[in-house]
Amino acid sequence: MSKKIAHNVKVNTQALKDKGGKYILCLFVSGNLPNSASAVVNIKAICEKYLKDRYELEIIDIYQHPDLAITEQIVVLPVLIKKFPMPKVRMLGDLSNTEEVLNGLGLV
Amino acid sequence: MKNFKLLKSPTGIQGLDEVTNGGIPKNRSTLLLGNTGSGKTILAMEFLVNGIVLFDEPAVFMAFEEKKEDLLMNLKSLTYNLDTHIANNKIYIEEVLINPDEMRETGIYDLEGLFVRLEQAINKVRAKRVVLDSLDKLFYGLDNKILRSEFLRLLSWLNKMKVTSIISSEIGDHFLTHRGIEEYVANCVIALDNRVTNQIATRRLRIVKYRGSIHGNNEYPFTIDEKGISVYPIISETFQPELTSKRISSGIKDLDEMLGKKGFYEGSSILISGTAGTGKTSTAVSFAYSVCKANKRCLFCAFEEAPKQIIRNMGSIGFHLDQLVKSGILTFYYSRPSLQNLELHFLAIKKIINELKPTVVILDPITNLMTEGPNSDIRSMLTRFIDFLKTQHITVMFTAAITVGSIERNPSDEGISSMVDTWMMVQDIEIDAERRRSLCVMKSRGMVHSTDVRKFKISTKGITLLRIVANNKGPLADSKRKAKEHDNLSTSKESIWVKEGPVNENTK
Numbered sequence: 001m002s003k004k005i006a007h008n009v010k011v012n013t014q015a016l017k018d019k020g021g022k023y024i025l026c027l028f029v030s031g032n033l034p035n036s037a038s039a040v041v042n043i044k045a046i047c048e049k050y051l052k053d054r055y056e057l058e059i060i061d062i063y064q065h066p067d068l069a070i071t072e073q074i075v076v077l078p079v080l081i082k083k084f085p086m087p088k089v090r091m092l093g094d095l096s097n098t099e100e101v102l103n104g105l106g107l108v
Numbered sequence: 109m110k111n112f113k114l115l116k117s118p119t120g121i122q123g124l125d126e127v128t129n130g131g132i133p134k135n136r137s138t139l140l141l142g143n144t145g146s147g148k149t150i151l152a153m154e155f156l157v158n159g160i161v162l163f164d165e166p167a168v169f170m171a172f173e174e175k176k177e178d179l180l181m182n183l184k185s186l187t188y189n190l191d192t193h194i195a196n197n198k199i200y201i202e203e204v205l206i207n208p209d210e211m212r213e214t215g216i217y218d219l220e221g222l223f224v225r226l227e228q229a230i231n232k233v234r235a236k237r238v239v240l241d242s243l244d245k246l247f248y249g250l251d252n253k254i255l256r257s258e259f260l261r262l263l264s265w266l267n268k269m270k271v272t273s274i275i276s277s278e279i280g281d282h283f284l285t286h287r288g289i290e291e292y293v294a295n296c297v298i299a300l301d302n303r304v305t306n307q308i309a310t311r312r313l314r315i316v317k318y319r320g321s322i323h324g325n326n327e328y329p330f331t332i333d334e335k336g337i338s339v340y341p342i343i344s345e346t347f348q349p350e351l352t353s354k355r356i357s358s359g360i361k362d363l364d365e366m367l368g369k370k371g372f373y374e375g376s377s378i379l380i381s382g383t384a385g386t387g388k389t390s391t392a393v394s395f396a397y398s399v400c401k402a403n404k405r406c407l408f409c410a411f412e413e414a415p416k417q418i419i420r421n422m423g424s425i426g427f428h429l430d431q432l433v434k435s436g437i438l439t440f441y442y443s444r445p446s447l448q449n450l451e452l453h454f455l456a457i458k459k460i461i462n463e464l465k466p467t468v469v470i471l472d473p474i475t476n477l478m479t480e481g482p483n484s485d486i487r488s489m490l491t492r493f494i495d496f497l498k499t500q501h502i503t504v505m506f507t508a509a510i511t512v513g514s515i516e517r518n519p520s521d522e523g524i525s526s527m528v529d530t531w532m533m534v535q536d537i538e539i540d541a542e543r544r545r546s547l548c549v550m551k552s553r554g555m556v557h558s559t560d561v562r563k564f565k566i567s568t569k570g571i572t573l574l575r576i577v578a579n580n581k582g583p584l585a586d587s588k589r590k591a592k593e594h595d596n597l598s599t600s601k602e603s604i605w606v607k608e609g610p611v612n613e614n615t616k
Contacts, residue, residue: 062224070225091213096215100212
């Protein structure tokens, strides 16, 4: 279902070019829990498809870096934080709703 | 069946441990519900601070609502010494910021991040007590289905971590109450409320449920002052104070005589009611004066006249109170009734009593407090206050101003009169265009007392009670009586009778 939506999404490539620079994304996951695992798969697919060569994606396991949970104010997991471009957006969940993700990335 | 006893974690909050019969469930979560400004944060924080100070249990405070600095600022006015506890690694405060504006839901998630943070925080100080204040922020904008199951997971996780926790939430259209979560999950639910009646706000606390434990069911008034929270519980009905048959003089020789020749019982409650200007305060002061002269402490709570005025006025009838005040044997508590609600008055008085340990407490007049709240409240509070004094073996004297006319027209007064042990009434009687003060003992439990109506005389030497001379048509005015007495002496014995009693000055 989500894939179908993704196909119908018109990506505003012009806006993307205007902004310049790379997308800085941070995905916080909780080990290999199912939601986290699918979040990793989903974000990788989205980035490759819509942001090829225009993104930096960091995947952080909160179990390995629990201190980051405080500094980054993590409550919900998994969560994708778009740090650049502004505004900062937190995308909660396994990122299976591609349209919402693209929305959050400002690509729609 | 095994004799299972629910372990409890005392809160150390005055009154709350009595109401909960020992504290909140140990290693479990207690829900604390209440609107904004009802005192949730303070109650929760006091639970933690008491844990540190009284039971050496380190604490974690997760602040969802306020920033750490704001929280510390706001709690500065209370004597919690949070800075010291933070420095000593006894309490760890972490702010959990949730900004719904920057959040988007893109799939299934859980609250693992919060768990990770909680675990770190608990390990940091080896916490035994945890507060999450408050969850509402979390439940804004997030999927309720997920949160509900995560909330259940949180409670059992906290249980597994062996920490006693308080989770606060606003009552209202949110998740906890509306979805009925607390009904089946939480072991203990406490609700706070701040109600305004007649422009005076009263805080109340109620134990909504407490699984596996006896608890008080009522709403209990509570107050917040610089020392923190005090809950004012109703002393249980089984309460039976130790009684004494010792007597204490009323300070008026003639009145003692009317009260079985000995005066009041120690530790009893006494009511003097009467219309304005009948001498209630004078009677009360006379009692206080004799108590102080016997070198016993007395607390005089004035709600009408300022202490200085009382001291000046009573000097005119021979009671020189200023020296007693100076020597510290007589203490005045003066407050305007409308300044705060009745509970606060009683709490303030209770605090002074605990410090001062007086033998006698006088409240003058209690009726002034009566205007500040609904009648039923006042009665129950007064009953509790009397109960409290009885446990402390303190003799208490109330004065009550009643309106001219019958007592039936003043139900509040009637209400008090059934609570007290000794009830005296001072009245103005008008006889042949002469206004005359009178005093009678309406009731006095457990002693033989006179049923006379005595003439009540206030002079520069104090108070005396005189016999009233009457003929069969009713009492006589002074002028007429003198004439009559004169007649009697010279002629027959006719219909004049003189009540038995102390020697009357007028007939000397």
